[in-house]
Each structure stands twice: as structure tokens, then as C-alpha cells.
Amino acid sequence: MTYTLALAGNPNTGKSTLFNTLTGMRQHTGNWAGKTVVRAEGEFTRSGTSYRIIDLPGTYSLYSNSADEEVARDYIIFEQPDVTIVVIDATSLERNLNLALQVLEMTNRVVVCVNLMDEAKKLGIRIDLDKMKKRLGVPVVAISARNKTGIDALFTQVELVASGALVPQPVKIPYNEDIERKIEELEPYILETLGTRYPTRWIALRLLDGDESLLQSLKANMDALPGTSQSSKEVIPHGHTVCH
Ligand SMILES: Nc1nc2c(ncn2[C@@H]2O[C@H](COP(=O)(O)OP(=O)(O)OP(=O)(O)O)[C@@H](O)[C@H]2O)c(=O)[nH]1
Numbered sequence: 001m002t003y004t005l006a007l008a009g010n011p012n013t014g015k016s017t018l019f020n021t022l023t024g025m026r027q028h029t030g031n032w033a034g035k036t037v038v039r040a041e042g043e044f045t046r047s048g049t050s051y052r053i054i055d056l057p058g059t060y061s062l063y064s065n066s067a068d069e070e071v072a073r074d075y076i077i078f079e080q081p082d083v084t085i086v087v088i089d090a091t092s093l094e095r096n097l098n099l100a101l102q103v104l105e106m107t108n109r110v111v112v113c114v115n116l117m118d119e120a121k122k123l124g125i126r127i128d129l130d131k132m133k134k135r136l137g138v139p140v141v142a143i144s145a146r147n148k149t150g151i152d153a154l155f156t157q158v159e160l161v162a163s164g165a166l167v168p169q170p171v172k173i174p175y176n177e178d179i180e181r182k183i184e185e186l187e188p189y190i191l192e193t194l195g196t197r198y199p200t201r202w203i204a205l206r207l208l209d210g211d212e213s214l215l216q217s218l219k220a221n222m223d224a225l226p227g228t229s230q231s232s233k234e235v236i237p238h239g240h241t242v243c244h
């Protein structure tokens with residue numbers, strides 16, 4: 001049994017530093033299919049558990065503003081890693097949490113990894129990890145990837161989430177009444193056509209956004225799935241119109 005992990009986060013938060021520490025020489029790089037975005041993947045074993053890990057491109061959001069964002073978004077939605085580790089910079093939590101919350105809307109299989117703790121300490125920044133954990137509803141662990149500290153504690157949580165021993169309940173971000181009503185209207189329709197394979201609420205939000213790129217990825221993925229009914233394939237091109 002090998003668990004798949006994805007590293008997500010803003011640029012420059014230490015994802016690759018953590019990736020290199022974990023995988024050492026056992027890593028390979030290439031491009032993501034159809035994109036000129038570098039894909040780094042590696043394998044390692046920790047406490048007797050095997051992992052495959054993907055270093056996603058660093059992004060500020062997971063909408064469809066760039067090839068990097070599409071790659072990171074599609075990986076989380078379609079490949080559904082066992083755990084997405086969101087690497088955030090302890091010295092700029094506010095900006096970094098924006099992306100963390102976007103990931104929490106996509107999956108509950110998340111561990112938030114607060115990196116650059118050494119730097120935060122130097123700057124006199126203190127972080128209430130317990131409060132963060134309670135507010136976000138997922139495990140939060142502090143590390144310094146450069147100094148290789150906190151990695152064991154990180155993997156205690158990663159293993160719990162990967163194995164299903166811990167099922168995080170991420171905070172549900174509320175939108176205004178109008179949007180919440182539209183989400184509620186769309187959800188049964190999405191469930192009926194796509195089933196429970198994808199995060200329904202998140203898909204509803206993307207439909208309301210008129211996110212064409214997501215609709216295209218969704219269609220391409222469903223075309224590739226053997227058991228997908230024709231009716232659910234047909235609904236995708238209409239999604240955009242339905243919501244406007
Ligand atoms: N002080 C300190 N620096 C760190 C730590 N982790 C990473 N860095 C530094 O932060 C910089 C960025 O690290 P990367 O690992 O390349 O960051 P990344 O998230 O992969 O960046 P992108 O690939 O651009 O998204 C490098 O100079 C690292 O040496 C840490 O724990 N403490």
C-alpha cells in the first residue's frame with residue numbers, strides 16, 4: 001500500500017525543500033501532460049509506510065488564472081491524493097491562509113504545514129497552532145524544512161489522515177445568502193449528474209463563477225472514465241448556461 005501525497009502552497013513557502021528532504025535521490029521530473037509546467041514526483045518510506053509525493057507548482061490561488069493553477073487544481077480534484085499537505089509560510093500567514101482555505105473547499109484530506117518556523121521565531125512571531133487547528137478543522141503542524149525539524153510530527157498527522165484513522169472536518173466557508181441559495185439549488189443537480197466523486201459544493205461555486213477551464217477539465221476527465229453515463233457527459237457543456 002502506497003499513499004499519494006501532494007504538496008500545495010504559495011510560491012516560495014519551502015515545498016521543494018520539504019520534497020527534497022523527504023525524497024532525497026528518489027525523485028524524477030518531467031512536464032505535466034500538455035503543459036510546460038514542471039512536474040516533480042518522488043517516493044519514500046517513513047515509519048514503514050510507503051509514500052509517493054507530488055510537488056505541485058506554487059500558486060496564490062486555485063482558480064484558472066494560469067497553467068500552474070490549473071495543474072494544481074486538477075491534480076487535487078481529479079487525482080485525489082490521499083493527503084494534500086498545504087505548506088504555508090509562518091511569516092505571512094494571512095496571505096498563505098487564503099490558498100489553504102481554497103484547498104479546504106476542495107478536499108477534507110488536508111494537513112496544514114506551517115513552514116519557516118525558524119524565520120518566524122527570529123521575527124518574534126508566535127503562532128497559536130491549536131487555535132488554527134480548531135478554526136480550520138484540519139491538523140496543523142509547525143516545521144522548518146530547511147532545518148529538518150518537525151517532520152516526524154508532520155508525518156504522524158499525515159499518516160492518520162492517509163489511513164483514514166483521522167477524518168478532518170474542515171471549516172465550511174460561508175458565502176452571502178444569495179450565493180448560498182444558488183449553491184443549494186445547484187447541489188442536487190451536480191450530485192445527480194456527477195455523483196459523489198467530486199466536491200459538490202466546490203463544483204457549484206466554480207459553476208457560479210462560470211469557470212470554463214474547470215468545465216473543460218471536468219469533461220475531459222469524465223470522457224476518460226469508463227463507467228460515466230452519456231447523460232452526465234452531456235450536462236457539462238450546459239453547466240455554464242445553467243448558472244447564468
Ligand atoms: N529559513 C528558512 N528558509 C526556508 C525553509 N524552507 C525553505 N526555505 C527557503 O525558502 C526558499 C524557497 O524554498 P523552496 O523550497 O524553493 O520553495 P517552493 O515552495 O518550492 O517555491 P516554488 O517552487 O516557487 O513554489 C529557499 O531559499 C529555501 O531555502 C525554512 O524552513 N526556513
Ligand SMILES: [Mg+2]
Nearest residue numbers: 015016017058
Ligand atoms: Mg518548488
